[in-house]
Amino acid sequence: MNDSNALYQDAIKQMAQAAHGHGQLDSASGEARLDNPLCGDRVRMQVALEGARIAAVAHQTKGCLLCRAAASLLGARAPGQDAAAIEAVAGELDAMLKGAAPGPAAWPELAMFIPARAYASRHRCVLLPFRALQAALGKVGAGATANAAENHGEIKGAL
Amino acid sequence: MNAAVSALRGQFPLLAAAPGMHYLDSAATAQIHGAALDAVIRHETTCRANVMRGTYALAEAADRAFDAARHSVARFLNAGSAEEIVFTAGATAALNLVAQAFGNTFQAGDRVLISVAEHHSNFVPWQMLRERTGIELALIPVGADGVLDLTCLLELMGSRCRLVAVTQCSNVTGAWTDVAAIVAAARQAGARVLLDGAQAVQHGPQDVRALGVDFYAFSGHKCFGPGGVGVLWGRAELLAAMPPFLGGGGMIGEVTPALTTWAAPPQRFEAGTPPIAQAVGLAAALEWMMTLDWAAIREREDALCRQLIAGLQRIPQLRLLGPVAAAARAPIVSFDIPGLHPHDICQVLDGHGLALRGGHHCAQPLLAALGAEACTRSSIALYNDEADIQALLDGLAEARRTLL
Numbered sequence: 001m002n003d004s005n006a007l008y009q010d011a012i013k014q015m016a017q018a019a020h021g022h023g024q025l026d027s028a029s030g031e032a033r034l035d036n037p038l039c040g041d042r043v044r045m046q047v048a049l050e051g052a053r054i055a056a057v058a059h060q061t062k063g064c065l066l067c068r069a070a071a072s073l074l075g076a077r078a079p080g081q082d083a084a085a086i087e088a089v090a091g092e093l094d095a096m097l098k099g100a101a102p103g104p105a106a107w108p109e110l111a112m113f114i115p116a117r118a119y120a121s122r123h124r125c126v127l128l129p130f131r132a133l134q135a136a137l138g139k140v141g142a143g144a145t146a147n148a149a150e151n152h153g154e155i156k157g158a159l
Numbered sequence: 160m161n162a163a164v165s166a167l168r169g170q171f172p173l174l175a176a177a178p179g180m181h182y183l184d185s186a187a188t189a190q191i192h193g194a195a196l197d198a199v200i201r202h203e204t205t206c207r208a209n210v211m212r213g214t215y216a217l218a219e220a221a222d223r224a225f226d227a228a229r230h231s232v233a234r235f236l237n238a239g240s241a242e243e244i245v246f247t248a249g250a251t252a253a254l255n256l257v258a259q260a261f262g263n264t265f266q267a268g269d270r271v272l273i274s275v276a277e278h279h280s281n282f283v284p285w286q287m288l289r290e291r292t293g294i295e296l297a298l299i300p301v302g303a304d305g306v307l308d309l310t311c312l313l314e315l316m317g318s319r320c321r322l323v324a325v326t327q328c329s330n331v332t333g334a335w336t337d338v339a340a341i342v343a344a345a346r347q348a349g350a351r352v353l354l355d356g357a358q359a360v361q362h363g364p365q366d367v368r369a370l371g372v373d374f375y376a377f378s379g380h381k382c383f384g385p386g387g388v389g390v391l392w393g394r395a396e397l398l399a400a401m402p403p404f405l406g407g408g409g410m411i412g413e414v415t416p417a418l419t420t421w422a423a424p425p426q427r428f429e430a431g432t433p434p435i436a437q438a439v440g441l442a443a444a445l446e447w448m449m450t451l452d453w454a455a456i457r458e459r460e461d462a463l464c465r466q467l468i469a470g471l472q473r474i475p476q477l478r479l480l481g482p483v484a485a486a487a488r489a490p491i492v493s494f495d496i497p498g499l500h501p502h503d504i505c506q507v508l509d510g511h512g513l514a515l516r517g518g519h520h521c522a523q524p525l526l527a528a529l530g531a532e533a534c535t536r537s538s539i540a541l542y543n544d545e546a547d548i549q550a551l552l553d554g555l556a557e558a559r560r561t562l563l
Contacts, residue, residue, distance in 0.1 A: 004510040008561050039518035064500035
């Protein structure tokens with residue numbers, strides 16, 4: 001059993017509902033689409049850079065409240081950051097979810113996900129938008145969408 | 160609690176120890192019956208030895224237990240003989256065995272017909288076979304209620320259909336497949352039929368001869384047995400004509416540097432040490448199942464299914480997936496509530512002692528065909544009662560209050 005009221009606090013619901021950054025960019029420097037194969041959640045993330053800094057992000061997120069809240073938070077906070085900062089925040093968030101780490105000091109709002117610590121199956125929900133943004137940043141200049149980066153093969157063919 | 164259900168529940172160690180739990184995820188894994196657990200422990204503590212190899216008394220005892228398990232499975236399925244029973248690691252392994260051993264005899268241009276409603280375990284192996292051999296893969300569509308649409312069955316089979324591989328009932332909608340219609344059409348087209356019985360076996364013993372199919376696959380963990388064991392039943396003449404899938408010990412006639420010959424079925428398909436204690440535990444579960452009054456159990460499961468569907472239909476905007484009539488489905492009920500993600504719903508329900516699964520249920524093509532990305536699934540088994548259903552309906556009301 002769990003304390004779902006602690007998890008589904010207003011901060012998470014409001015952040016998900018705000019859907020900061022939801023949409024599409026006219027011109028993206030890089031983009032990626034990541035799926036959570038456990039549940040089918042999907043994040044398509046686009047990023048536009050000015051020099052090394054993120055000028056804008058846009059995402060299309062189909063997922064649970066935790067996933068949508070994390071994507072929305074990125075939509076609000078990622079502009080102005082660079083790839084190294086995003087990687088650092090993602091790493092600190094991962095550590096916060098896995099253990100007793102306090103979470104990224106620079107992004108205190110991420111503390112809203114602390115109640116998700118107890119549910120390992122939900123960590124990927126929170127991290128999926130971050131992984132999608134990291135993949136999009138890694139694809140800058142590549143001109144192609146990185147689909148399902150966690151997959152190592154695929155079967156194609158019309159039925 | 161209903162006295163009959165209460166007595167049944169007490170026979171499941173986990174449920175007996177957790178009286179407040181509302182376990183509604185038996186389509187994923189049914190709880191293990193005490194007799195199955197006891198059989199595993201008894202085997203491992205009194206008969207543990209490898210099979211088909213030793214001549215000492217302990218090994219002979221292990222051989223006898225393993226053989227007896229094969230006979231129990233044969234009785235549960237009304238198979239022609241125990242030699243038609245192949246122990247595998249699960250239903251997925253059994254389905255892959257057919258795709259490899261039987262499927263590898265197919266030629267480019269031959270056709271395999273599956274359905275949109277298949278679990279990925281009866282979908283992906285055929286896509287992989289298509290990659291290996293150049294077969295054609297065709298799909299039986301589903302109607303809006305998730306029931307297989309068999310109106311164009313013969314056209315879909317075409318002239319070179321070798322196999323129709325379909326689920327006995329959907330793991331998402333619970334919709335039963337009209338197996339008789341598929342078998343009749345397959346016979347007309349000269350094709351064989353593989354039935355994925357993973358979801359059917361927890362609702363009673365099966366009769367593969369009455370079903371008229373050629374292969375039948377299921378898992379032990381879905382019929383109150385241990386995990387890690389499954390079964391492929393195949394007609395003796397088909398198994399005898401099939402090459403092995405895995406090579407190794409136990410499946411050979413003779414090995415020389417130049418040539419290896421195969422053992423007869425079922426050993427031909429059981430390379431390496433099989434899941435011995437798990438098979439013994441599975442047999443105990445099946446023997447227990449064969450003592451039950453399944454007409455009464457089905458009546459009770461159907462009543463719970465109707466109670467659940469009636470309650471769900473009162474929830475605003477809720478979309479029920481699958482047929483409405485309880486008789487058209489196994490007691491598996493999936494639904495979608497716009498604005499509420501299944502993961503979030505299941506998380507809230509867990510807080511109320513309810514175990515349900517949300518997601519795509521390893522059936523992404525079916526969900527796409529039904530226009531859903533994910534859904535929440537409730538699956539009812541013989542140890543569930545009205546209190547479980549009411550707890551679910553109350554929990555959903557709470558989920559709406561918490562999440563909206």
